[in-house]
Amino acid sequence: MKKILILRFSAMGDVVLLVPVIRSLTAANPEVEITVVTRPKFAPFFYDMERVVVFPADVDYTYNGIFGMRxxxxxxxxxxxxxxxIDMHDHIRTIFLRTLFKIFGTEVVVFNKGRNEKKAFARKENKVVAPLPHTVERYKKAFEKAGFTFDLLPPPYFNLNESIRTTANEWLAKKSLEKKEKWIGIAPFAMHASKIWPLENYATVIQKILEKMPAKFLLFGGGPREVKYFESLKAKFPGHCEVVADQLKIRQEIAIMQNLDLMLCVDSSNMHLAALAGVPLLSVWGGTNPDVGFGPLGKGEESIIQISRTELPCRPCSVYGRESCYVGGFxxxxxxxxENIAEKILQRIS
Known part of the structure; x- marks a missing residue:
């Protein structure tokens, strides 16, 4: 058995994009055993995967700093x-860690993060905007560099055991949610302002859709601020909205997602979760751009809505997102x- 150690501590979207690559690798290479070193909160993404174990490394406290990496x-x-x-992060922590392994004679491979290409794509002037490889493809190439060949499996990529699905179904029953109409997920939040479509728009989207068809809206996110916003939507549309945020564990949320007819989201980890779970989606893009390598995996143009660069040549203003806008007002x-979003959703699910 060949033992491979993978290093990737953050961020959530980058970590979860390892899942399709690792699943595909182990399916094609039965002699391989994987250990993923990542933050504890991301460990569940890799549970119940054959010949894959997780080492949850708390790099903020237990293993903080140089001595923590030692x-x-x-x-x-x-x-x-x-x-x-295989260093799938190429960050100061993993550089130090992989160097120690190399000193002690272990083979080390580093994935190509494409920093310079991404910076050129998102710089303020003289952008170079040729589409870049998807992050999943970059991860795959790191394995190929190490001598492993495999094809990417089709979604869904998460292994959800019977216990998880039972808990998810029990939660749906408790909320009296029965699939009698279209179910639409809404995941409106992201880490940076340049990714967040104006929150006041979602009530209009819900209203426009309900005028055309019966529907339930399941609200995904996490944290007090987001839950407070979701509760306000639920109050405006009683009987039509249900808050999923902070109700379940992450894999149980994914099981809920797989009941959706479509997920409305932004460039965020929830977008990646929906894509990897095999859920149809519509993602709204602002200051970032899917061609930088973080688009919804396996989804076509029908899953992306964005203002063209012809209209706004400042796009994208960032690879990962930012808090300010070069021209003001995002x-x-x-x-x-x-109205445009509601029309596109109705086209997709009618």
């Missing part, structure tokens, strides 16, 4: 004799109307 290295080498280390987001 302790993490010591812990990992006591657990197994790894044949290969027109990349405000020019996408609620």
């Amino acid at each position: 302790d993490l290295f010591r812990t990992l080498i006591r657990k197994a004799d790894y044949d290969l280390v 027109p990349c987001l405000t020019r996408i109307t609620a």
